[in-house]
Amino acid sequence: MPDSAIDHLVRLLGRLPxxxxxxxxxxxLDLLRHREQLLTPLMQALxxxxxxxxxxxxxxxxxxxxxxxxxxxxxxxxxxLCVVEDxxxxxxxxxxxxFRGRYHVLGGVLSALDGVGPEDLRIAALVDRAGNGELSxxxxxxxxxxxxxxxxxxxxxxxxxxHVAVSRLAHGVPVGGELDYLDDGTLQTAxxxxxxx
Amino acid sequence: MDWTDDGIVLGLRKHGENDTIVTLFTHEHxxxxxxxxxxxxxxVRGIYQPGNLVRARWRARLSEHLGSFTCELxxxxxxxxxDDALRLAALTSACAVANASLPERExxxxxxxxxxxxxxxxxxxxxxxxxxxxxxxLLAELGYGLDLAACAATGSETDLxxxxxxxxxxxxxxxxxxxxxxxxxxxxFLIRDAAWDTAAIRDGLRLTGHFLDRHIFASRKExxxxxxxxxxxxxxxKTT
Numbered sequence: 001m002p003d004s005a006i007d008h009l010v011r012l013l014g015r016l017p018x019x020x021x022x023x024x025x026x027x028x029l030d031l032l033r034h035r036e037q038l039l040t041p042l043m044q045a046l047x048x049x050x051x052x053x054x055x056x057x058x059x060x061x062x063x064x065x066x067x068x069x070x071x072x073x074x075x076x077x078x079x080x081l082c083v084v085e086d087x088x089x090x091x092x093x094x095x096x097x098x099f100r101g102r103y104h105v106l107g108g109v110l111s112a113l114d115g116v117g118p119e120d121l122r123i124a125a126l127v128d129r130a131g132n133g134e135l136s137x138x139x140x141x142x143x144x145x146x147x148x149x150x151x152x153x154x155x156x157x158x159x160x161x162x163h164v165a166v167s168r169l170a171h172g173v174p175v176g177g178e179l180d181y182l183d184d185g186t187l188q189t190a191x192x193x194x195x196x197x
Numbered sequence: 198m199d200w201t202d203d204g205i206v207l208g209l210r211k212h213g214e215n216d217t218i219v220t221l222f223t224h225e226h227x228x229x230x231x232x233x234x235x236x237x238x239x240x241v242r243g244i245y246q247p248g249n250l251v252r253a254r255w256r257a258r259l260s261e262h263l264g265s266f267t268c269e270l271x272x273x274x275x276x277x278x279x280d281d282a283l284r285l286a287a288l289t290s291a292c293a294v295a296n297a298s299l300p301e302r303e304x305x306x307x308x309x310x311x312x313x314x315x316x317x318x319x320x321x322x323x324x325x326x327x328x329x330x331x332x333x334x335l336l337a338e339l340g341y342g343l344d345l346a347a348c349a350a351t352g353s354e355t356d357l358x359x360x361x362x363x364x365x366x367x368x369x370x371x372x373x374x375x376x377x378x379x380x381x382x383x384x385x386f387l388i389r390d391a392a393w394d395t396a397a398i399r400d401g402l403r404l405t406g407h408f409l410d411r412h413i414f415a416s417r418k419e420x421x422x423x424x425x426x427x428x429x430x431x432x433x434x435k436t437t
Contacts, residue, residue, distance in 0.1 A: 017214055112293040112424035113208040146247045146275050150289055153282035154427075171279065183243050185276020192280060 006032070058129075060105030060122055062087055070094075070102055077101045079136040083126060083155065085109055085143060093141065101139075104129060109142065109151040123155060130162045140168040144189070198264065201254045202226055203271065205312055207296040209245045211237055219245050219266055220296055221253055224309050228299040231255050231266035244268055246275035247292040248316060274316040284319055286428040287328050291315060293422035294332065298339060298413045308338040325432075326386050326393050329401035333387060336405060341365070341412040343404075345388050348372055359383055362407055381407060399432050 006028060014024035031039045055061070056068035063069055070076065080101025084090050090103050106121045118124075130138055140155060142148035156166045172190030173182065182190075204221030207228065212218045217236030222228050231253075236245055244251060250272040257264030278284040295312060299305060311334040315327040336342055342365075347354045349366035350373075359373040359380035360366065367388070373380050381404050384397035393401075406421070406429065414421045 112289055112422055113210060113296070115419070115423075117423060144279065145242070146279070146285065146289060149279045150285055150424075150427075153285060157282070183270055183273055183276075185243060185246070185249070185273030185279075188273065188276045189279060 059090075059103045060087070060107060061090055061103060075100075078134055080139065081129065081135050081137070082139045082141050084141050085148065085151075089141065089143075099139075106151070109145075109147040110154060111147050118154065121151075123158065126155065127158055127162075130159050130164050135164045137165045137167060140166065142168070144169075144171045198257045198260045198262075199255070200226065201252065204229070204251055204253045204268075205274075205292075205295075205309070205316065206245055206247050206249045206251060207292045208247055209233075209236070217245060218263075219268075221251070221266070221268075222295050222299065222309055222312060223253065223304075224306060225304055226255075227303040227305055227309075228295070228301050229255065230301065231257075231264045233266050233268065243273070244270045246273070248274040248278065248288045250274060250313070250316070274319055277320045283428075283431050284324065286424070286431045287324065288316075288319065289424040290422070290428035291328060291331065293424035294335070294409065297417060297419075297422050298335060298409065305338045308335050311335070325395070325398040326401075329384075329387065329398060329405060332402075332405035332409065336408055336412070339413065341408055343367075343408065345383065357383055357388055360404055365408060395432065399429075402429055402432060 009031075010021070010024045010028045013019055013027050014021050016024075019027065031042065052064050053062055054064070054066050056063055056066050056071055058067045058071045061068045061070060065072070077100050080099075081104055082093065082099055082101055083104045083106060084093065085106055085108060087105055090105055093099050093103075104122065104126050106123065106126070108116055108121055110116055110118065110121070129135065138159060140152040142152040152168055159166050170193055172186065172193050173179065179187065202223040202225050204223035207220040207222050209220070210218045212232060215235050215237050217233045218230060219233050219236060220228060220230050233241075233245065235241065245268070249270060251268040252271050253266050253268045255264050255266055275288065278288045291312065295308070299308070311331045315324065315331045318324050318327045333343065343360060344366045345357065345360070347367065348357060348369035349361060349364060351369055351371070353369045356370045357367040358370040359368040359377065360383045361368055362379070362381050367383055368380055382400040383404065384393060384400045385391035386393040386397055387401060387404075406425070410421060
């Protein structure tokens with residue numbers, strides 16, 4: 001039996017994160033029921049995103065322009081660079097509004113099991129940026145996982161010869177976290193990173 | 198099919214959006230894979246970090262199925278090493294070497310106990326010698342043990358300084374002197390309770406690395422795991 005347009009739509013929607021076959025069917029049905037309000041604007045938005053959104057050649061962020069809005073923002077501190085694994089991490093830091101420097105998106109982490117090596121990430125571009133004399137500090141905002149921290153140590157080694165300070169995010173008790181519910185690893189790193197009050 | 202066993206997390210791979218395929222090195226069931234439903238979730242992701250010790254329950258309809266794991270964290274060894282580049286490199290290297298060399302579902306209790314022993318001293322100062330001893334034990338467990346008890350040429354049990362790269366047998370200083378450039382140095386801490394320094398650890402890693410390469414990694418398309426190469430690089434950097 002040939003695939004209908006609806007089946008094709010459901011199959012494509014089902015490949016999106018958070019959607020399984022059942023929820024994809026519900027989304028498809030809702031889109032088809034509300035063509036004017038949802039389907040047509042969504043088609044337009046997808047087409048716009050596909051045509052206009054591009055990866056920033058400097059930091060790896062996604063934006064309508066290259067270099068992106070963050071890289072060209074004159075109000076940002078050009079001496080601070082925050083290195084993140086993924087664009088989602090950059091967006092998380094931007095949502096928190098706690099960092100006013102610029103970013104560098106690596107595009108992943110080193111992973112022995114998945115065969116991801118330094119050449120698969122934007123590490124060479126980072127070393128180039130660190131060597132341009134504009135930066136005073138590079139903040140490594142990798143996840144507190146074995147792969148994330150292996151990547152952080154590797155980058156720290158690569159930047160050792162430059163004249164920039166290298167720091168990383170603290171590991172420990174999250175805000176609102178209860179000690180009783182924390183795992184041994186988090187408690188251990190929190191104790192190691194204790195500081196005087 | 199259903200069993201419960203202690204296991205060390207060797208690696209994990211995302212499977213779909215929420216699930217993870219975890220590789221454990223278990224005490225009684227050897228290297229074993231299984232799917233962890235919801236293993237990619239925020240709350241449980243920390244449990245499945247390489248090097249962590251977990252109590253795992255494996256379930257499957259048939260023994261040959263991949264099956265699923267439900268795990269409880271027993272001890273987080275990964276947390277011990279996160280801050281220290283060299284310890285972290287050793288931890289990832291040990292996991293990668295075990296993952297690359299151990300056959301699936303074949304118990305290797307001695308290698309498991311050796312691995313656990315290495316993890317237990319990871320926050321102590323003698324972890325480098327424990328690492329080399331574990332690789333030596335792994336080679337023996339896989340059937341490629343080195344004979345370091347006596348000199349292959351003279352039978353002497355003293356003054357052992359080299360190892361033959363071909364036979365894996367120890368060679369004494371006198372017998373090995375003419376071939377010293379072709380033999381592998383044998384660090385003293387591997388044959389008796391001797392002090393070690395970073396040069397001895399580097400020699401030990403070269404020794405085990407040679408035989409791991411020859412007997413195990415040579416038959417793999419990927420060769421030596423990159424994590425071990427990186428660890429070796431860190432040790433070399435420390436000694437030069």
